[in-house]
Amino acid sequence: MKKGEKRIKAVHARVKGLCGGMLALVLLWGAMPLAAHGADAVMMKAASIDGKVYVQAEAMQQWFGGEGTYNSKTQTYSYTPNDVPAVIQKVGPSVVTIVREKEGVGYDGHGSGFVVREDGWIVTNAHVVEGASKLQVVALDGTAYSVKKWYADAAIDLALLQIKASGLKPVAFAKQTPQVGEPVLALGTPQSMMLRNSATVGIVSGIERSYVAPGKWGYNYKMIQADVAINGGNSGGPLYNMKGEVIGVNSSKFTGNDIDNMGFVIPADTVQMAIRHFMNYGKIKRADLGIELEEDYAASEGLPGAEPLRVTAVQSEVAKQAGICEGDVLYAVGGRQVKTLADVIEALKLRLPGQRVSLTMQSDGDVVERTVALVEG
Numbered sequence: 001m002k003k004g005e006k007r008i009k010a011v012h013a014r015v016k017g018l019c020g021g022m023l024a025l026v027l028l029w030g031a032m033p034l035a036a037h038g039a040d041a042v043m044m045k046a047a048s049i050d051g052k053v054y055v056q057a058e059a060m061q062q063w064f065g066g067e068g069t070y071n072s073k074t075q076t077y078s079y080t081p082n083d084v085p086a087v088i089q090k091v092g093p094s095v096v097t098i099v100r101e102k103e104g105v106g107y108d109g110h111g112s113g114f115v116v117r118e119d120g121w122i123v124t125n126a127h128v129v130e131g132a133s134k135l136q137v138v139a140l141d142g143t144a145y146s147v148k149k150w151y152a153d154a155a156i157d158l159a160l161l162q163i164k165a166s167g168l169k170p171v172a173f174a175k176q177t178p179q180v181g182e183p184v185l186a187l188g189t190p191q192s193m194m195l196r197n198s199a200t201v202g203i204v205s206g207i208e209r210s211y212v213a214p215g216k217w218g219y220n221y222k223m224i225q226a227d228v229a230i231n232g233g234n235s236g237g238p239l240y241n242m243k244g245e246v247i248g249v250n251s252s253k254f255t256g257n258d259i260d261n262m263g264f265v266i267p268a269d270t271v272q273m274a275i276r277h278f279m280n281y282g283k284i285k286r287a288d289l290g291i292e293l294e295e296d297y298a299a300s301e302g303l304p305g306a307e308p309l310r311v312t313a314v315q316s317e318v319a320k321q322a323g324i325c326e327g328d329v330l331y332a333v334g335g336r337q338v339k340t341l342a343d344v345i346e347a348l349k350l351r352l353p354g355q356r357v358s359l360t361m362q363s364d365g366d367v368v369e370r371t372v373a374l375v376e377g
Helices: 057-064 084-094 268-281 317-321 341-348
Strands: 007-010 024-027 046-049 052-055 067-071 076-080 095-102 106-117 121-124 134-138 144-153 158-163 183-188 198-210 222-226 238-241 245-255 262-267 291-296 309-314 329-333 356-363 366-373
Touching: 084 095, 084 183, 084 198, 084 238, 095 121, 095 183, 106 183, 121 268, 134 158, 158 268, 183 245, 198 262, 222 245, 222 341, 245 268, 262 268, 291 341, 317 366, 329 341
Parallel strands: none
Antiparallel strands: 007 291, 024 245, 046 052, 067 076, 095 106, 095 134, 106 121, 121 158, 134 144, 144 158, 183 198, 183 238, 198 222, 222 262, 238 245, 245 262, 291 309, 309 329, 329 356, 356 366
């Protein structure tokens, strides 16, 4: 290692949470003009007739949201795009407040959440339910439900709760990755129970931001950054696009002098993965390479000139049998290039222990392909 260089050594992207006198990443416990969609091309069904191109109204509506009506008498199509009040009216019934109680204390704070199944399954943050002896869910109309059971994972900061209810309105998850600059809407219960289903709007400020649960060693999942004004109590609440689809779960934010509206959101694909795992296994079954990796400091800070990930220990027998050795360099996981520990976690996010994955590595100066069976992390 050259003089002046720093490295972060970690297993599973373990990095301490950010904190300091002037800057902290904190958990969220406790009318602007709408920009057009990004400039990326959108594929829609269309037809060319007499030199003119016609786009199917259903395709436009599916992408941009809103409502449209065709008048056969006048042969006209009336289209009304979604505005903020329309989205709130559409999605508001899916948003709930989570009330936490502790043994011998009673009320111990609250967070937000949202319905993911009509038969009473609710998503929120793990830190909202942490340490609770009892939980209640309060719906938009004020109806309170006792939580029967819940699953939580602190590293991913997600929890799945079950209440005895039916006919609830579940959210729809966005299928597309949000674009930077895309308008978004957050709903939740900031600060006080009297402020249930408060709305705030903003834009997506960034995507694929590295994240570590504050004050904890954790799995370094990628996050969405948004500038919506989220506060204590917004934890676990949904972030919507203008089609009324959930793009993620509000989880944390930077706070400090000269810092405004820097919130971080767990993406929809991570949330859906967690729901599947909780429902199927009662926990998150993490796939792990069975090796310890060292991340270059420049890579962890997003700086140019970063060195690749280096193997510092081979922990599992299957990794040893695959020929992986200490000092090897890792370039790709399953054909996906990895430069940081967060990249590795993302590459493994949708895989399960026991599955096999190819690794592109450098060993003794040669670039080689290794295949390893994933272990449970």
